[in-house]
Amino acid sequence: MVERAFIITGTSRGLGFEICKQLIKRNHTIFALARNNNDFLLELAAQKDCSIQFVKYDLQHTEGIPALINGLINQVAKDIQSIALINNAAQVTPLGRIDCCDPAETVKNVQTNLLAPILLTQSFIKHTEQWDISRTIVNVSSGSAKHAAAGMSLYCASKAALNMFTSCVQIENHRSLTIYTVDPGMVDTDMQTEARNEEGLPLAAFFREAKESGALISAENAAKKIVRRLLGSSGKG
Ligand SMILES: NC(=O)c1ccc[n+]([C@@H]2O[C@H](COP(=O)([O-])OP(=O)(O)OC[C@H]3O[C@@H](n4cnc5c(N)ncnc54)[C@H](OP(=O)(O)O)[C@@H]3O)[C@@H](O)[C@H]2O)c1
Numbered sequence: 001m002v003e004r005a006f007i008i009t010g011t012s013r014g015l016g017f018e019i020c021k022q023l024i025k026r027n028h029t030i031f032a033l034a035r036n037n038n039d040f041l042l043e044l045a046a047q048k049d050c051s052i053q054f055v056k057y058d059l060q061h062t063e064g065i066p067a068l069i070n071g072l073i074n075q076v077a078k079d080i081q082s083i084a085l086i087n088n089a090a091q092v093t094p095l096g097r098i099d100c101c102d103p104a105e106t107v108k109n110v111q112t113n114l115l116a117p118i119l120l121t122q123s124f125i126k127h128t129e130q131w132d133i134s135r136t137i138v139n140v141s142s143g144s145a146k147h148a149a150a151g152m153s154l155y156c157a158s159k160a161a162l163n164m165f166t167s168c169v170q171i172e173n174h175r176s177l178t179i180y181t182v183d184p185g186m187v188d189t190d191m192q193t194e195a196r197n198e199e200g201l202p203l204a205a206f207f208r209e210a211k212e213s214g215a216l217i218s219a220e221n222a223a224k225k226i227v228r229r230l231l232g233s234s235g236k237g
Contacts, residue, residue, distance in 0.1 A: 010089030014189035018223035069123035113158035
């Protein structure tokens with residue numbers, strides 16, 4: 001019997017890859033969404049008798065998200081104990097002063113970081129409303145939601161808005177729904193590389209120093225914390 005189902009975005013690399021890897025277990029069913037596949041996850045799932053499906057999707061295509069989620073949820077066995085959505089996918093770009101950011105890239109940032117998690121949350125809640133099981137939504141946020149940074153206005157603003165969105169949905173008190181944000185800290189992923197290599201970004205030197213001094217958290221350890229809390233909040237582990 002499948003006990004838990006998870007929809008995880010941004011599983012091809014970084015934190016989402018590690019979260020997905022740690023959730024691969026017998027009796028789990030996982031929908032791993034990204035633009036690029038990661039064969040390692042599929043191979044590991046096969047070894048561990050875990051049901052996994054790679055969902056190739058670009059979250060910038062926000063108009064297709066409601067139908068996508070409906071389709072995934074319809075595939076989940078109705079006798080599961082819990083279902084969770086982990087909104088992890090995000091992009092830090094475009095970086096730089098706002099007048100230097102390309103308008104099309106600006107739209108992509110808000111689509112991926114904010115509009116997609118909003119629509120995923122909305123569809124997830126709607127399509128599982130009648131299910132008498134534990135439902136959890138984890139929105140991966142950032143310290144940038146609370147700390148204004150020159151050259152990072154889009155990333156900071158999208159994460160701040162995601163926090164407020166989550167707080168509002170929390171107090172709507174949906175039946176058997178737990179929704180919260182997590183700030184993973186500074187994690188050693190491609191996103192950090194992009195930020196520290198961005199010439200002209202005032203915080204780039206700070207990000208370089210964090211990498212050089214060993215202050216970055218490994219994706220594996222950051223994922224452990226998220227997975228521990230998730231399994232704790234959605235029934236027995
Ligand atoms: N790294 C940090 O220091 C840090 C700090 C605080 C918060 N966070 C947050 O942690 C989460 C994970 O970040 P990360 O550092 O692991 O980032 P990352 O290494 O850049 O990985 C981002 C993931 O999101 C996916 N993704 C990006 N755009 C997408 C799109 N349009 N459609 C579908 N998938 C998309 C990517 O897959 P594809 O490219 O294959 O689509 C990739 O799997 C993000 O929410 C980030 O804001 C990170």
